[in-house]
Amino acid sequence: MSEQLDQVFGQLVNRSWARFSENLKAREIDDLLVGAVITAAVAQGNALIDLNSDGGHHYLRFQHLQHKHRLMFQLTHLTGDVASAKVLQHHAAVTIAYGEYVEDARTVWQALKSEVKSGFLDVGEPGVFTVDADLGTGYVYVQVPLLLDLDQYFADHYTVKYPVLQEHIAAVSQACAKYLHGRIAA
């Protein structure tokens, strides 16, 4: 009887661990993506120059070592539990910004800042370019918010599809850079 109860207890614990692991994997996928973004960016010749994270909201800033342009990422996991991940699939609100050093950032910013006053600025629509300037460092940024499916970046839970991730980062960077150059030239 004692042996049988021990076995039953073992089964209960093992099943609990399976549930716990499922939940843990749902919660840590955004951390995996943050690590993957850092790895992908460093591999492309960028240095991480800012990292701010409370475990749920992640902010990353990189500077390209040779060309000096900057990339910023804001990642917020929107499906951090098993139920929402199963129903909605893992996805995150990701804002990517591309910035370049501009000689006369203050003048450029004065010309571009009208859109910050727009009433549509904070409605959270994806794919909308906005411009901002960090006058302390002379960088002008273009950012675009997106809602990204996270499963597309993983072959399995711990294996990242770096070519897909790097292509997506490059595509967004190029789009932002084109918009920035176009706005500065206009």
Place this chain on the structure above:
Amino acid sequence: MLSLINKFKNNAEARESKDEALIGEMVFTMAHLGCPVIGIKSGADLQYVRFKPVGDEVLYSFTIVLDRKTGDGALQQAVLGSKATLTFVAEVKNHIADPDDLVAMFRTDMANMLRSPWFGDIKLDHQLNSITATKKQIIDIDDYAGADGADRDRLRQLLQGTVQELREKVAPYKK
């Protein structure tokens, strides 16, 4: 829009971002060692990153905490360099469900560990179902944070060596 820039401290000078650059290089190196990030927290001058040694039958996790001590200002940088304390923690987790096995483990392994928790500069600890080996090391960030080949090789050797060293200390306790 404005909020994204405001989420960062204003690291106008490169020396103030050295610890972040080192964390970036560590994440890159650990990824190439088969250890992706599974936890990350970062604030002013203290960075915590937890890695998963994928496929390792002994280690459940490996954590690095970087605590920057000097080098924020130009004077400190010139006199002292950019010193930081790295804390490495290797964790073994035992999923034991048999109460007899648990009691036996506490009587033997844990009792031995608590009698002599230090192996040189490595400290062993036991909390609930986790056994950890912790090592602290003071480094000069400038020796490791560059993206050139020499710094990356040094960093790779440091991380690979430390993972292996701590793994050997906790391996006997894996059930």
